[in-house]
Amino acid sequence: MASSATLEVLERLIAFNSVSRNSNLDVIDWARGLLEGSGASTRTSMNAESTKANLFASWGEGNGGLVLSGHTDVVPVDGQDWRSDPFRADIRDGRLYGRGACDMKGFVAVAMARAMAMGSSGRDRPLHVALSYDEEVGCLGIPVLIADLQTSGMRPAACLVGEPTSMEVVSAHKGGRLYRCRVRGLAAHSSLAPQAVNAIEFGARVIGFIQDIANRFRLEGPFDHEFDVAHSTISTNLASGGNGSNIVPAGFEFMFEHRFLPGTDSEAPIREITARVERELLPRMRAVDPEAGISFEPIGRIPALCVPEQAAILAHGRAIAGGGPVRKVAYGTEASFFQEGGIDTIVCGPGSIEQAHRANEYVELDQLAQCENFIDRLIAAYA
Numbered sequence: 001m002a003s004s005a006t007l008e009v010l011e012r013l014i015a016f017n018s019v020s021r022n023s024n025l026d027v028i029d030w031a032r033g034l035l036e037g038s039g040a041s042t043r044t045s046m047n048a049e050s051t052k053a054n055l056f057a058s059w060g061e062g063n064g065g066l067v068l069s070g071h072t073d074v075v076p077v078d079g080q081d082w083r084s085d086p087f088r089a090d091i092r093d094g095r096l097y098g099r100g101a102c103d104m105k106g107f108v109a110v111a112m113a114r115a116m117a118m119g120s121s122g123r124d125r126p127l128h129v130a131l132s133y134d135e136e137v138g139c140l141g142i143p144v145l146i147a148d149l150q151t152s153g154m155r156p157a158a159c160l161v162g163e164p165t166s167m168e169v170v171s172a173h174k175g176g177r178l179y180r181c182r183v184r185g186l187a188a189h190s191s192l193a194p195q196a197v198n199a200i201e202f203g204a205r206v207i208g209f210i211q212d213i214a215n216r217f218r219l220e221g222p223f224d225h226e227f228d229v230a231h232s233t234i235s236t237n238l239a240s241g242g243n244g245s246n247i248v249p250a251g252f253e254f255m256f257e258h259r260f261l262p263g264t265d266s267e268a269p270i271r272e273i274t275a276r277v278e279r280e281l282l283p284r285m286r287a288v289d290p291e292a293g294i295s296f297e298p299i300g301r302i303p304a305l306c307v308p309e310q311a312a313i314l315a316h317g318r319a320i321a322g323g324g325p326v327r328k329v330a331y332g333t334e335a336s337f338f339q340e341g342g343i344d345t346i347v348c349g350p351g352s353i354e355q356a357h358r359a360n361e362y363v364e365l366d367q368l369a370q371c372e373n374f375i376d377r378l379i380a381a382y383a
Helices: 004-015 025-037 099-120 142-152 191-193 199-220 270-288 310-322 335-340 363-383
Strands: 041-046 053-059 066-071 090-092 093-097 127-132 158-160 170-173 175-184 233-241 251-262 293-302 327-329 344-349 361-365
Touching: 004 025, 004 099, 004 363, 025 041, 025 053, 025 099, 025 127, 041 142, 041 270, 066 099, 066 335, 066 363, 090 327, 093 099, 093 363, 099 361, 099 363, 127 199, 142 335, 158 293, 158 310, 158 335, 175 191, 175 199, 199 233, 199 251, 199 270, 270 293, 310 344, 310 363, 335 344, 361 363
Parallel strands: 066 127, 066 158, 158 344, 170 327
Antiparallel strands: 041 053, 053 127, 090 093, 093 361, 170 344, 175 251, 175 293, 233 251
16 A cells, blocks of 8 residues: 555645646646755756746755656546546545556656655765656657756766556667658649649658558568567658648648667658658659648657666666566657666656556556555665
8 A cells, every 4th residue: 555645745746737738837836845845955947938847856966866757747638538537636446546647646756755755864875856847748848857957967877767667667668750741732623633733642652651661660670579569660640631622732741650669770761751752752743833842840759768788777676676577668758868868767667558548547556555665675775
């Protein structure tokens, strides 16, 4: 059973409607006050509009030490059928229900409660809690937080990111690239189609190029069978265009996503697609209209995570978890940004990823208790 301190923090966290489209300043202000009240020093880093903030709280000074990191934002509840108020913690049948209970306010509550309890007790190295904004919409806040740490000169030794893994240690995940493709054609009445440049049809050819790459990944790899999907993937997931059934469309846009294995060339697909567009499509389009074109805009990036086998944080995580298997997962996390910033990082947190983003999201109370034990032992290892 989770401690009363953790449950008290978690109930308060869930009460904040920190859906990514909203500001998170209220939850950050509350967390800052709570952590400073337990002796932590804090620093914040903001988005460009000053509507969102990261919080970095520290007990102790100097380099080294451990970071416990989680995001404050949650996904929307719109259109979901909840049995209880999603922004009120509801405990029943050994579970705590509420938006973010699993992803990932459960971990954040444990991290805050245990850091407040252990942060000021006989430390040779610092202990940190990091809270970020806008993870759910592309990991927008964490690069700002890490850049602020680098500017400050802080160099933590290790980090635990508590995404829901059912308290199994994750040492690797795929990276991701998200792109928007815009096709500019030439409109005409559909009876005069040969005089037009059909943006949807040329866009569909680009989507075909994407499918060719996806099929090659599936058939030829490279493969890493420790992942649930053993190869890189690329897919078109959102599209819009056209404004009438009898009008050749002048505009079309779509978004596609590339999820890649650690160690592979993350930019190879976009280079291939761009080259084929320039070679096969643009000459045909511009023969009709010199202003026609196809452009690609990168709009999201998550590095791949692959923790070195010799990393101390991985050895500690394995030992605390009982020496069980270390997992690799297809979804991305903020852990890879810490790794990219020179901080060895593992992923391990309470709750199952299968519960994330769903109606009636919950975390098992026993999982919160396991997380408390895991964090206590990890904090002690870095004391």
